Amino acid sequence: MKKKYNMIDENLFDNKTLEVLYQLSKLKNLYRQGWLKRNVSEEIGESVADHSFSTAMTAWILAKHLNLQVDIEKVLKMSLVHEIGEIYAGDITPVDGISLEDKYQRELASVEKVFADYPQGQEFIDLWKEFEDAKSPEAKFLKQIDKFEMGLQASIYKKHDIGIMDEFLASGQKAQSDQELKKLYQEMIDNI
Numbered sequence: 001m002k003k004k005y006n007m008i009d010e011n012l013f014d015n016k017t018l019e020v021l022y023q024l025s026k027l028k029n030l031y032r033q034g035w036l037k038r039n040v041s042e043e044i045g046e047s048v049a050d051h052s053f054s055t056a057m058t059a060w061i062l063a064k065h066l067n068l069q070v071d072i073e074k075v076l077k078m079s080l081v082h083e084i085g086e087i088y089a090g091d092i093t094p095v096d097g098i099s100l101e102d103k104y105q106r107e108l109a110s111v112e113k114v115f116a117d118y119p120q121g122q123e124f125i126d127l128w129k130e131f132e133d134a135k136s137p138e139a140k141f142l143k144q145i146d147k148f149e150m151g152l153q154a155s156i157y158k159k160h161d162i163g164i165m166d167e168f169l170a171s172g173q174k175a176q177s178d179q180e181l182k183k184l185y186q187e188m189i190d191n192i
Helices: 016-029 047-064 070-079 099-114 121-131 139-159 166-174 180-191
Strands: none
Touching: 016 047, 016 099, 047 070, 047 139, 047 180, 070 121, 070 139, 099 121, 121 139, 139 166, 139 180, 166 180
């Protein structure tokens, strides 16, 4: 059984590198709110850190599977930072009544807070912004993969009769623009 513990918001370390690592570790205790709102308990639910890891692995494997011409190192880095905005903003879901612009601003402020005192922090902030803007080939690919991974997790929950997953499956399917990803996603749904 997972045990959740409270992490303090103030700085824990004087060393800037250790402090950034501490801030990032907060994602291990932030559970994905969409799942919790659909009757998936924290004991079996995924954390935001779980999702980030799974998104990175999914991106790497599918980029190879599809033989895509993207900078995979950039995709992997971007996949690891894409949820850092949730450290202080929380995991905001579409049903929370927060506009996309407000969500963006809250998450940007969170990313900037995490990396404010870290000497190489701008690289991480820039990667987060690039993902959010979805203009580069890597960001466009990762936007699809982020939803693909969500759909994969929803299919696992659905297969085990956990929660209400149809809207997540539909949302993930709608996000797929690459024809090969669409086919693979459909195959996943067909096998639930």
